[in-house]
Amino acid sequence: MAQGHMIPMVDLARLLAAAGVQVTFITTPVNTARIRPIIDRIERSALPIHFVDLRFPTAEAGLPDGCENIDLIPSRNLFKPFIEALPLLRPQLELYLSAAPPDCIIFDSMNSWAAAAAKDLEIPHLIFHGPSCFYMLCSLLLEKSQILKSIAGDFDPFLIPGLPEPVEVMKAQVTRASDAPGWEKIKERFLAAQESAHGIVINTFEELELSVLEKYKKETGKKLSSNVWSIGPLSISNADVDSLSTRGxxxxxxxxxxxxxxxxxxxxxxxxxxxxxxxxxxxxxxxxxxxxxxxxxxxxxxxxxxxxxxxxxxxxxxxxxxxxxxxxxxxxxxxxxxxxxxxxxxxxxxxxxxxxxxxxxxxxxxxxxxxxxxxxxxxxxxxxxxxxxxxxxxxxxxxxxxxxxxxxxxxxxxxxxxxxxxxxxxxxxxxxxxxxxxxxxxxxxxxxxxxxxAMKEGGSSFENLKEIIQFARQTKIVME
The missing domain is CATH 3.40.50.2000 (Glycogen Phosphorylase B;)
Structure with a gap:
């Protein structure tokens, strides 16, 4: 529930639907209202996308009414309660999925709680990462090396270990909110979702980050090494002026x-x-x-x-x-x-x-x-x-x-x-x-x-999208 995450997910839904897949896009009422112009265009185009709202549990989480997106959070102190509120959507999601189980779920990485719901319902699930593969690799290497624990000063420069080429950063530039005390359970849930996912989808393209993608696949482990797909740039999946002017x-x-x-x-x-x-x-x-x-x-x-x-x-x-x-x-x-x-x-x-x-x-x-x-x-x-x-x-x-x-x-x-x-x-x-x-x-x-x-027929991202659809269908048959 952030515009930087919502926008590429809508683009991905369009691409899947254009490939002949029935798509359900699940979010919350305030976020639906914010992308209403896009929804209206999709509905007029007859793309097979169905939009479903889950009630956001603002009251239960102690959040202001309507606080359903990161850019609507009125105070930094409410960021952690907002993230902790996301798993409260799980009962609604499971109820909906139980009535009509899909072949596959693709969930944004911030909604890592959805992985547990998919796992319990025995539905194949893929995790979508909106950031660059370069960032995902850096995060993975920082986590594996635990180098941040050995860096004393926030502004002391150091090299990220294990990258294909040297990249120097400061601790203050790469220390995330989830690294702070009190975020342990949230971080555990994220790592568990990464572990249980059947594959990873990234908004990038092979020709931009080829060496990084290859290194990232090796670092994710044997289970996921062959199931990392780049499917971008999603921003050029819709080229008409009206669609682009209402993007986001x-x-x-x-x-x-x-x-x-x-x-x-x-x-x-x-x-x-x-x-x-x-x-x-x-x-x-x-x-x-x-x-x-x-x-x-x-x-x-x-x-x-x-x-x-x-x-x-x-x-x-x-x-x-x-x-x-x-x-x-x-x-x-x-x-x-x-x-x-x-x-x-x-x-x-x-x-x-x-x-x-x-x-x-x-x-x-x-x-x-x-x-x-x-x-x-x-x-x-x-x-x-x-x-x-x-x-x-x-x-x-x-x-x-x-x-x-x-x-x-x-x-x-x-x-x-x-x-x-x-x-x-x-x-x-x-x-x-x-x-x-x-x-x-x-x-x-x-x-x-x-x-x-990359996005045209025969291009790397185009072919990867086809692979994702085929993989999801095959995995669903195997799990049944």
Missing amino acids: EASSTDAQWVINWLDSKAPDSVMFVCFGSLVLNPLSQLIEIGRGLEHALSSLSSLSFIWVVKEAAKSEEVEKWLSEFEKKMSVRGMIIRGWAPQVIVLTHVAVGGFMTHCGWNSVLEAVAAGVVMVTWPRYVGDQFINEKLVVDVLKVGVSVGAKVPASLVKEMSGEAQVKGEDVGKAVVRVMDGEREGEERRTRARELGEKARK
Whole structure:
């Protein structure tokens, strides 16, 4: 129950249905309402997808009414109670499955409790991982090596053991909430789900992470080594404008208006700035981003930008500053308040760069579009690891310079994490047409072409999807 997890799961449901499989998509009422535009389109298309709501146990878990998605949690203190509430959905799920047992269940990794329900009902089940395989491998190696226990300081650099190539991180960048005291049972449930699953589905593609996928398969153990399937990039599974503009949520602005604005710009001249569904910048940081964009505009005469600012709806002070900045930038900048049609923007020929928080959906969307990135990870989890993949391994990005999670920066007291000068320098490096920038852009375009081939008939992800369907049916027969 997070937009970054929900979006690729909907895409996966569409792909399975398009392959002729009857699909049931199970979530909760608030999440259904948030993807209602997508559901309406699916129902009009006659794809065989049935949507089912389970009542979310907010009252039983002591959560506010309607708190059914991570980005709706009003306080960090409620994150753990939210995760602990998820298994309370199990009786409803089992009741539904008992009435009409499916051939297979694919559950998001955050809903690891569903594995126990599937196991008790003797239903084949696959675990879906939304993050990159690079992140999954790093997490597995960190868990196996227990190296974090030997690292004293949060900011001491160390190499992740066992990777195909050296990657240096800090403890603060890779220590997750589940590593903290009090999370032991949640972590045990996750590991048990990984162990009981009949296979693993990952939103990536072989040509992007081939050596990583091979290493990950070996590290998962004999049972799962041959049952790890990459089926992405899921973001390019639906190409029409209406579907893309409602991917995740309905856009806060008219998609056609955005397209018309982009049509007026030269190829590779627009920097797209968007930090996902969870990141909220304080005013001090928004001002620094604005300063950075102004600096880049003064350095590159052809540069324009689109900046998505969710914070405007949450603060009158932010809206006042943003309105003034918007007037000043009206010729070369577009401000979108709220949700943006991200894939539509990224796939437009005018867009040459993407400033991102390094959530995997966003990274993979940029890769599929062949767009170079300015990387700015914010949260512990996969974001700092994804930055390493983009900048150091794939070499299609430039870091803005953020070294620690936003939670460790005094943002709420008004201090900006990254200064405008560093934002501007990173934008110029990405958008500059000099040799370094062009080489980076060439690599990005080559990856984009490989991504599109992977999803087409005969491509690696296309064939893997067929294998998943065949495996699920065969496993169901064997279990019966």
